[in-house]
Amino acid sequence: MSKRVALEASFAVAEAARMADVDVTAAYPITPQTHIPERLAEMVADGELDAAYIPVESEHSAMSACLGAAAVGARTFTATAGQGLELMHEVVYVASSMRYPIVMAVCNRALSAPLSVWGDHSDAMAVRDTGWIQVFCQNNQEAFDLTLWAFRVGEDPKVLFPVMVHLDGFTLSHVTEPVILPEQSEVDRFLPKFQYLFALNPDKPMTHGAFGPPEIYSEAKIAQEVAFRKSKEIILQGWNEFGNIFGRHYFPVEQYRTAGAKTLLLTMGSSTETAKIVIDERRDKGEAIGLISLRLWRPFPFEEFRQIVKGAETLIVLDRCISSGMGGPVFSEVRSALYNEVPKPKVVNIIGGLGGRDISENDFEYVIDRSREIAKQGSEKMLETVGVRGKMIGIRG
């Protein structure tokens, strides 16, 4: 029997890694990720988890040790946040290019300077092009579910890509909520043993990581890209199987009260849950408004996204990150995904929730009303901020 327990999201992630029977964890502490490696270390110390816990001296070494462990066929897990993800940046690319199916939880955190341990999506956006499968969680149950699912998908022989599970620092990582934990037998049914065909082994010498001269680098990268896009099939299959076994269903683009919506609000991560309250109120008053959330960030779910926003007049994108001189990165991507679509909604970009700034229900009210005004004015002023003291900046974008 599965059981319902109160669990902090970080512990839910650690619990998923435990139930996945990970072999190696190498991690370096950084707020707000610390509870994950602490809990894993505790599990190993108490014999609840038979794994090697490598207390590395940096995040660069954390991911590097994960590469080594994955290369010999170990199921490998790590977690980081903000500066840690930036420090390991070059290694993050290597993990995907070497096709090592490492799973990493990222407790999203703002980037220095000024130093901030609090949440936003700057760290996630800085690694969006690294070739990892990436998903965003909205609540504790999802933190557990998606971590488990990440092993299943990443390790599939047709995939062999690392998977990043994003959960907002503090506003999700440190929140305690009820979580349904499955039986080990159910987990085992969902998640087969990791059998890595290319494990380094003296009986069958293999070269991992030869360098790519110009005659072959392009082919190597395109082959990687083809495989990465194909992984979508297994991503969906994984969610299907997950739904069949555990009864919870996940989709590349999550929808909330979108039927017939003329205005759509797009959020990612835990602020989605706050937005739902505002959407409920407005819907109940008869407004044609709905909420969507990108669950799958990479590979980008073009078809699902286009299909869902097709009927809307206005799409409001909330970004918790600034791409300097450009705007919100999520905004840029969804607008480009819609460029050739007819008809397509007007896309308005609101930037907020930086460095742990709360996005309240009131803020969402403002975001929705203001965005509709902006949309009416046309494409001259598509970018604004929410919850920032001082003059609102309206920027052409």
Place this chain on the structure above:
Amino acid sequence: MEGKTIKFGKNLVTTRESLAPGHNFCAGCGEALALRLALKALGENVIIANATGCIEICTSPLPYTSWRLPWMHTLFENTAAEISGVEAGLNILMKKGKIPQRDIKCIAIAGDGGTSDIGIQALSGAFERRHNFLYLCFDNEAYMNTGIQRSSATPYGASTTTAPAGKFSIGQITEKKNMVAIAVAHDIPYAATACHSYPFDLMNKVKKGAGIKGPAYIHILSCCPTGWRYPSNLTIEVGRLAVETGIFPLYEVDDGQYKLSIARPKLKPVEEYLKLQGRFRHLSDEEIKKIQGKTDRKYAKLRAKVAASAA
């Protein structure tokens, strides 16, 4: 003959070549020779993690490989961390019965730059955590792969592309970083120096290092005709002179106890070593005298450590 063991004097050396021919090392490359010897000593039950640098670049242009051993390369500065993962991974997989129990030695390979500069943090971490691995530093005293830039292992007075000799500079103005002392400061069970010009000594040390439980470190002087600017047929001679002049003494540190591998009653003048190489050509007699003095002092210090260990 491949793989058979034949007798060379009192040492047994395999004729197996784990490094396949057809690689891209320069003619007369000391790193290639030292690596070949080290691999002979290591045998086949190994997994190797290799840092970016001449060895990696010369042995692995996709789609080719010179490696007849399981080998991985990812980045420049992370080799010690990577081998930590390999070792921890193998151990836990064996413990959990997921792979058969056997003795697989984990080997890290890096240049002096990948070791004493950019990779020193990862290496210090791996030493401190007591992983069971052997780290081989192939020291050609500069970043050769990228074009002879100075490293912290470049000796005083050498001209490199980023510390060139000129009207107002003698080239490298700093002293060579003592990596072995740094390794020893981590209280690792075994550290040693070696050079390709002393092949049996090198192979014995590599074999010994691989047999140690815990971290072991071998710092291998690898003469580089391209970067040091000497004719490629002089690699063995240059390596011998480095040892005979006391510039690069061969010694072991067994559980903190220093022991000279080759104790010469009288050292040759450093000039004999320096004058063969273009990188030192600009040095005045006065500078050479300075280097002689420093070499003597360093050698005396080493002897004192050896004497203290014997006492």
